[in-house]
Amino acid sequence: MPPSIPSTFMLILLGFSLLRRGSLALAAVTPLWRGFYAGICPEAEHIVRETMRRAMDREPRSAASVMRLQFHDCFVNGCDGSLLLDDSPTMIGEKLSLSNINSLRSYEVIDEAKEELENVCPGIVSCADIIIMASRDAVALSGGPDWEVKLGRKDSLSASQEASDKIMPSPRANATFLINLFRQLNLSVTDLVALSGSHSIGMGRCFSIVFRLYNQSGTGLPDPHMDPSFRLKLDRLCPVSGDGNVTGQLDATPIRFDNQYFKDLVMRRGFLNSDQTLYSGDPRTMEVVKRYSVDQEAFFSDFVEGMVRMGDLQIDQPGEIRRNCRVVNNSPRHTRLAI
Ligand code: HEM
Ligand SMILES: *[C@@H]1O[C@H](CO)[C@@H](O)[C@H](O)[C@H]1NC(C)=O
Ligand SMILES: *[C@@H]1O[C@H](CO)[C@@H](O)[C@H](O)[C@H]1NC(C)=O
Ligand SMILES: *[C@@H]1O[C@H](CO)[C@@H](O)[C@H](O)[C@H]1NC(C)=O
Numbered sequence: 001m002p003p004s005i006p007s008t009f010m011l012i013l014l015g016f017s018l019l020r021r022g023s024l025a026l027a028a029v030t031p032l033w034r035g036f037y038a039g040i041c042p043e044a045e046h047i048v049r050e051t052m053r054r055a056m057d058r059e060p061r062s063a064a065s066v067m068r069l070q071f072h073d074c075f076v077n078g079c080d081g082s083l084l085l086d087d088s089p090t091m092i093g094e095k096l097s098l099s100n101i102n103s104l105r106s107y108e109v110i111d112e113a114k115e116e117l118e119n120v121c122p123g124i125v126s127c128a129d130i131i132i133m134a135s136r137d138a139v140a141l142s143g144g145p146d147w148e149v150k151l152g153r154k155d156s157l158s159a160s161q162e163a164s165d166k167i168m169p170s171p172r173a174n175a176t177f178l179i180n181l182f183r184q185l186n187l188s189v190t191d192l193v194a195l196s197g198s199h200s201i202g203m204g205r206c207f208s209i210v211f212r213l214y215n216q217s218g219t220g221l222p223d224p225h226m227d228p229s230f231r232l233k234l235d236r237l238c239p240v241s242g243d244g245n246v247t248g249q250l251d252a253t254p255i256r257f258d259n260q261y262f263k264d265l266v267m268r269r270g271f272l273n274s275d276q277t278l279y280s281g282d283p284r285t286m287e288v289v290k291r292y293s294v295d296q297e298a299f300f301s302d303f304v305e306g307m308v309r310m311g312d313l314q315i316d317q318p319g320e321i322r323r324n325c326r327v328v329n330n331s332p333r334h335t336r337l338a339i
């Protein structure tokens with residue numbers, strides 16, 4: 001059953017596992033503040049922004065791919081860089097989870113920033129913070145809003161594929177499910193809709209939409225909430241037994257961060273079911289979609305608030321400043337390198 005929607009039951013289990021590991025603290029556990037590196041690594045924010053700029057020169061889509069990393073890092077046990085850990089002999093990380101495998105990309109942009117930061121101020125800037133800075137830069141450099149990010153996060157000592165599978169929403173999710181999921185992380189209906197506006201940039205795979213083109217909710221029929229000409233276009237892009245890795249754009253202007261995504265939803269031209277449902281599936285989200293479709297400034301300002309709130313997600317756990325974002329500092333791999 002590809003890809004599964006986490007059930008309420010699974011979310012309860014997640015709740016228990018968070019309780020075992022530490023408390024789920026919705027307010028910051030490590031104090032975060034704006035300008036955190038100003039005194040200890042004044043070049044930090046500049047270095048990350050220039051790294052993001054170079055990545056976008058090489059490949060414009062990397063803005064979307066990097067920004068998505070914040071969502072997938074922060075939702076799983078808080079914004080702690082756990083997403084970036086490669087599998088090790090003692091741990092299966094998050095890169096191979098259902099939502100991430102063959103889908104998340106641009107990890108190397110974070111590596112590139114980390115390498116430069118380690119040269120300039122070793123052991124100071126966390127990988128978790130690099131994700132937060134680079135996501136902000138990706139939005140700003142794509143024509144979206146720019147804002148001051150809160151920093152000071154520590155990197156986790158572990159990662160959990162299981163935790164990722166339990167909490168990351170499926171593209172099949174409906175609005176009611178998404179509202180409840182976001183609420184569990186203290187994120188509002190407005191946050192849900194504004195943050196989904198991140199799909200103003202980037203691409204999605206046929207794999208993520210074939211169910212709604214040919215068998216929505218097991219009906220054997222297409223999703224009825226689709227503009228017919230848009231559906232024909234997607235049918236051609238993603239035939240029933242075609243290559244699931246073929247990609248389509250998430251909105252009509254996929255390298256410009258703007259409110260086109262919401263205009264598309266109103267015209268019933270949303271790519272993912274989890275996009276279109278925000279307009280077609282629930283009056284609470286529909287109202288917000290309509291507003292953003294005619295008021296880009298309102299979208300931008302709510303998006304910034306949502307990104308900051310999502311960036312505040314933390315759990316109480318031990319942390320460190322990783323030297324290499326892909327491995328914890330005292331891993332066997334590092335010990336071997338040190339010998
Ligand atoms: C509300 C629930 C969400 C769901 C169900 C969802 C799901 C998805 C899916 C299925 C894709 C395409 C992946 C693929 O087919 O390979 C995607 C792409 C993307 N998502 Fe989300 N997403 C959600 C929210 C968010 C949030 C909150 C953010 C960031 C703030 C975000 C940022 C992105 C970006 C930028 C892309 C394009 C990435 C690229 O081109 O590499 N998404 N999302
Ligand atoms: C949830 O978010 C609101 C608004 O940002 C904040 O005032 C409140 O303290 C948060 N609640 C918890 C439990 O963190
Ligand atoms: C939304 O999805 C949930 C979880 O899959 C399901 O239980 C519920 O019936 C759906 N609600 C609507 C209105 O379709
Ligand atoms: C559509 O989905 C339902 C429920 O998941 C499944 O039983 C059925 O075989 C699917 N039909 C097709 C044509 O794939």
Ligand SMILES: *[C@@H]1O[C@H](CO)[C@@H](O)[C@H](O)[C@H]1NC(C)=O
Pocket residue numbers: 102207243244245
């Ligand atoms: C996409 O490509 C990867 C390898 O690059 C492959 O393992 C995977 O099965 C493909 N996914 C789909 C949905 O076709």
